[in-house]
Amino acid sequence: MEENKGNVVVRFAPSPTGPLHIGGAHTALFNYLWSKHNKGSFKLRFEDTDLARSSEKYEKSILDDLRWLGLEPDEAPSRQSSRAARHMEILRALVESGAAYPCFCADDASFEHGDHKCGDMDRSERDSRVSQGETYCCRFKVAGGPNYIYHDRLRGNISVPTAAIEDFVLARSDGSATYLLAAAVDDHDFGVTHVIRGEEHMSNVPKQEMIYKSLGWNVPEWVHIPMILDAERRKLSKRLGAMSLGEYRELGWAPEAIVAYLATLSWAKAPVDRIASLEELAMLFDLDSVAHFSPVHDEARMRHFGRVFVAAASDENLTRFCEEAFSSCASPKTSDDEKLALIHELLPECATFGELGSAIMKNLSFAGDLHTETPEWFGDFVAHLALISDADWSSSNIKNALKTFQNNLRLKGSDFYHPIRIFLTGMSQGAPLGLILSCVGRDASIKRLGVPVTKRTTDMGGENFG
Numbered sequence: 001m002e003e004n005k006g007n008v009v010v011r012f013a014p015s016p017t018g019p020l021h022i023g024g025a026h027t028a029l030f031n032y033l034w035s036k037h038n039k040g041s042f043k044l045r046f047e048d049t050d051l052a053r054s055s056e057k058y059e060k061s062i063l064d065d066l067r068w069l070g071l072e073p074d075e076a077p078s079r080q081s082s083r084a085a086r087h088m089e090i091l092r093a094l095v096e097s098g099a100a101y102p103c104f105c106a107d108d109a110s111f112e113h114g115d116h117k118c119g120d121m122d123r124s125e126r127d128s129r130v131s132q133g134e135t136y137c138c139r140f141k142v143a144g145g146p147n148y149i150y151h152d153r154l155r156g157n158i159s160v161p162t163a164a165i166e167d168f169v170l171a172r173s174d175g176s177a178t179y180l181l182a183a184a185v186d187d188h189d190f191g192v193t194h195v196i197r198g199e200e201h202m203s204n205v206p207k208q209e210m211i212y213k214s215l216g217w218n219v220p221e222w223v224h225i226p227m228i229l230d231a232e233r234r235k236l237s238k239r240l241g242a243m244s245l246g247e248y249r250e251l252g253w254a255p256e257a258i259v260a261y262l263a264t265l266s267w268a269k270a271p272v273d274r275i276a277s278l279e280e281l282a283m284l285f286d287l288d289s290v291a292h293f294s295p296v297h298d299e300a301r302m303r304h305f306g307r308v309f310v311a312a313a314s315d316e317n318l319t320r321f322c323e324e325a326f327s328s329c330a331s332p333k334t335s336d337d338e339k340l341a342l343i344h345e346l347l348p349e350c351a352t353f354g355e356l357g358s359a360i361m362k363n364l365s366f367a368g369d370l371h372t373e374t375p376e377w378f379g380d381f382v383a384h385l386a387l388i389s390d391a392d393w394s395s396s397n398i399k400n401a402l403k404t405f406q407n408n409l410r411l412k413g414s415d416f417y418h419p420i421r422i423f424l425t426g427m428s429q430g431a432p433l434g435l436i437l438s439c440v441g442r443d444a445s446i447k448r449l450g451v452p453v454t455k456r457t458t459d460m461g462g463e464n465f466g
């Protein structure tokens with residue numbers, strides 16, 4: 001469904017009390033896609049009214065992470081705390097109109113209707129208690145009625161018993177606005193047309209709508225997207241081991257792959273067979289095809305997108321990304337063709353360029369921890385391998401030499417290759433041995449394979465004299 005093109009304004013409004021996580025990034029992405037789909041505006045507001053827990057460090061890291069994902073806000077971010085005077089201006093208007101009243105009970109007290117009488121206090125008593133310096137908070141006066149009904153874009157009409165909505169606090173006794181008031185005022189002033197946020201905010205809607213209506217403001221469209229669950233179907237949270245965007249970035253994840261993955265969470269029409277660009281996703285995006293039930297964060301699906309992204313890189317880029325790994329553990333004589341052959345052997349399992357670099361290093365250095373007994377033939381084999389000159393040291397020549405030696409010995413493949421691989425890498429699996437030996441280089445390979453030969457000789461000596 002098309003909205004008023006050009007009039008759509010959305011906001012992502014995180015609290016800067018921690019780094020951006022998958023859930024927050026998902027909310028930001030859906031806001032961004034909806035604004036771009038409608039050629040509207042995407043704003044960022046830091047809800048930093050919890051001054052003790054908010055920090056500029058997190059504001060910066062959240063903005064950096066959004067930019068890294070490509071979700072650049074259309075204007076400079078704002079801070080809720082900077083708008084305190086405006087919140088108080090609206091609060092005074094609400095008290096003046098009788099929509100809100102000073103309450104001399106504690107800020108954190110919650111009441112059923114009629115449990116306290118501050119709302120019915122006559123004006124002179126109220127004014128005299130205020131002027132005598134008594135502390136008070138300000139509460140919104142909730143009108144009676146059987147049910148409050150509001151509309152959510154993803155869920156339709158939602159009915160809440162009005163009796164369950166107490167006269168809620170708009171401003172605390174220290175004069176600070178609560179989230180309910182501050183978010184409503186800011187969203188109105190910023191011209192927000194669609195409030196796209198996590199479903200944990202649904203309980204705030206009736207209260208926020210009451211504020212809007214008592215001020216004669218247009219109510220925005222509510223779009224509560226489902227929370228993302230972990231594999232055990234709990235809310236994805238840092239406490240339960242969910243990683244931040246910064247951590248994925250440090251692990252070498254491509255932002256394009258993460259965005260393509262996030263788009264699939266509760267939006268069934270997101271492409272899964274390729275890495276769609278933000279532009280393409282924005283074109284395809286439709287709030288009416290977003291599901292309201294909670295998706296599960298699926299690491300395997302995220303890795304799928306990572307692999308698709310890495311596999312699409314050009315050979316030139318792959319070589320460049322792996323340069324550091326090769327220079328740390330390959331022979332400087334290794335040709336680009338041999339490097340590329342190794343890269344393409346390892347590529348299918350890698351979700352990031354970082355993983356590819358690690359796989360190269362694991363295969364070319366003695367990184368594993370497996371050991372095995374040195375077979376009787378191993379010394380002869382190393383001597384046979386050493387017959388290949390440095391100039392002829394290539395994966396195809398090495399492969400042929402291995403095959404010849406294996407045939408002469410009439411050894412089964414696994415009996416022959418398994419110990420060589422373990423002595424070379426300490427692992428039982430990996431890239432083809434010819435390729436590994438070629439990249440490690442002649443002298444380094446002969447030296448590494450010579451270690452178990454020396455060990456066997458020493459062990460035999462020990463036996464003879466023991």
Ligand SMILES: [Zn+2]
Nearest residue numbers: 103104105118
């Ligand atoms: Zn009261």
